[in-house]
Amino acid sequence: MAPRVLVSDALSTTAVQIFKDRGVEVDYLPEVGKDKEKLAEIIGQYDGLAIRSATKVTEKLIAAAENLKVIGRAGIGVDNVDIPAASRKGIIVMNTPFGNSITTAEHAVALMFAVARQIPEANASTHAGKWEKNKFMGVEITGKTLGVIGCGNIGSIVATRAIGLKMHVVGFDPFLSESRAAELGIEKVELDELFARADFITLHTPLTDKTRNIINAASIAKMKDGVRIINCARGGLIVEADLVAALKSGKVAGAGVDVFEVEPATENALFGMPNVVCTPHLGASTSEAQENVALQVAEQMSDYLIKGAVSNAINMPSINAEEAPRLKPFVKLAEVLGAFVGQVTEDPIKQVEILFDGSTASMNTKALTSATLAGLIRPQVSDVNMVSAPIMVKERGIILSEVRRDKSGVFDGYIKLTVKTEHMTRSIAGTCFSDGKPRFIQIKGINLDAEVGQHMLYTTNADAPGIIGLLGSICGANGVNIANFHLGRDRPGGDAIALLYLDEPFPQDVLAELRDNPKIDSAKPLRFDVNGG
Secondary structure, three states: OOOEEEEOOOOOHHHHHHHHHOOOEEEEOOOHHHOHHHHHHHHHHOOEEEEOOOOOEOHHHHHHOOOOOEEEEOOOOOOOEOHHHHHHOOOEEEOOOOOOHHHHHHHHHHHHHHHHHOHHHHHHHHHOOOOOOOOOOOOOOOOOEEEEEOOOHHHHHHHHHHHHOOOEEEEEOOOOOHHHHHHHOOEEOOHHHHHHHOOEEEEOOOOOOOOOOOEOHHHHHOOOOOEEEEEOOOOOOEOHHHHHHHHHHOOEEEEEEOOOOOOOOOOOOOOOOOOEEEOOOOOOOOHHHHHHHHHHHHHHHHHHHHHOOOOOEOOOOOOOOOOHHHHHHHHHHHHHHHHHHHHHOOOOEEEEEEEEEEHHHHOOHHHHHHHHHHHHHOOOOOOOOOOHHHHHHHHOOOEEEEEEEOOOOOOOEEEEEEEEEOOOEEEEEEEEOOOOOEEEEEEOOEEEEEEOOOEEEEEEEEOOOOHHHHHHHHHHHOOOOEEEEEEEEOOOOOEEEEEEEEOOOOOHHHHHHHHHOOOOOEEEEEEOOOOOO
16 A cells, blocks of 8 residues: 655645655645644554644644654654654654755845845835835945844855855854855854844844754943844744844844744734834745755655664654664664763863774774764754754864774773863763663763763762752752762762762753852753654
8 A cells, every 4th residue: 555645834836746766655735734724634544744843743644644754844843743643653754954955055145135235115105105215324335334134044145145245254063164154254253242243134043952043132232322123044043132132222233033923923012013014934935945855855755664764763763674673772872972062061162072982993983973963963953963963063174083893892882972162071971771772882982881871960079978969959858859860980089970860951040150169160951852763
């Protein structure tokens, strides 16, 4: 029986034909994605679901998807898919990460011009029969400084276009190396310096815990008077109320906004404000981009449903059927090691070395490396996957090296990840036991044997009496239950570490209390997806 796919959003009819040509039955129902009840009623009939942004793939919908094997998102953002729920049910989630990069970058540049010259307001005035030539006094782009926050694929395209317009470009991105910045023609700066120097600021970063509300009253206060702000990335990067206040005061001279905290945005405090250009999430809305992502998602889903090939998967490694049983546990291990380091490292990473020891050296190390890099980058770039992670690392100029060697210790095989920043070197090693579950076997050169938990707290301190009691008393006094813990030290009186296993995410106020304690060098909350991939 041929696999069956539902297209529940408006995709190109060419994509529908690709499904048919590849031997996949397809139902094209572009309106059903907006009807939650109808979609839940019929989803059980399908092996695949092809969507854009209108369809919301919730945990409830996934529970009703009895036969669903793959969800394909035509575009990069997967905010509308409950990925943990899909992972738990074994459903692959794919996206098309690079199909609309140029289109989104061009829209950001277009908004920058529109705001600089007040084009929409001047257009409306002229259509109304007015001739208000002196009312719309704009500013030139040439010679101005553009601050790019997020210098990945889209941000780097915006930067090169701006340089072509004779702008000076300063960029902030924790993963951008000096060599890659030089290659692009970007002056790499810290965020506060970008705020202080930029005449225009454009956002090209995903929405994560670290980037949410990155533009707020405090950051706006650091900016030049008369700055102009562009956001074609994600709603939630800007505190809209703070932007409104800054526009009213004149601190911000104009803004171009394509994305909003709540979408569809049928009403918003920014609407109707002078020199604010608002568009309805048009970043990827060109015929070329929509055609590209639609064709890509149809090809990817067909290849998986017919051949079992996996590409651009958010929650599953690209592994062929023959090697999957042996490799899959170590792919999960690699991702966990990367996620550990990614969550505890705040400085820009300059070098990454991955050591494959013993049996791991003969595995598909490309998949293992991709999984490691995806885990490493995901705390900063939430929608990274195993296909896009190596590209992102290369784009940011991070030096990557892989080392394979014969068995050198007591373990049949293990993986060791070492990253270098300008100020420090950090390493972690792990292996999989017979149960297939990942284990930490070395952190900071300190040997231990620790399982991976969903919610953890990692602390470092000088080895001294009373640290265990200190951690326990602070947690206990604040109602934080410690389910388990592992300790390690390099020598008596030397460096020591602790891993605490928690039932829930570690509270921020308690974290601040720990960090303020002089006996604790550092305290980092960790979260791992123990069910996925």
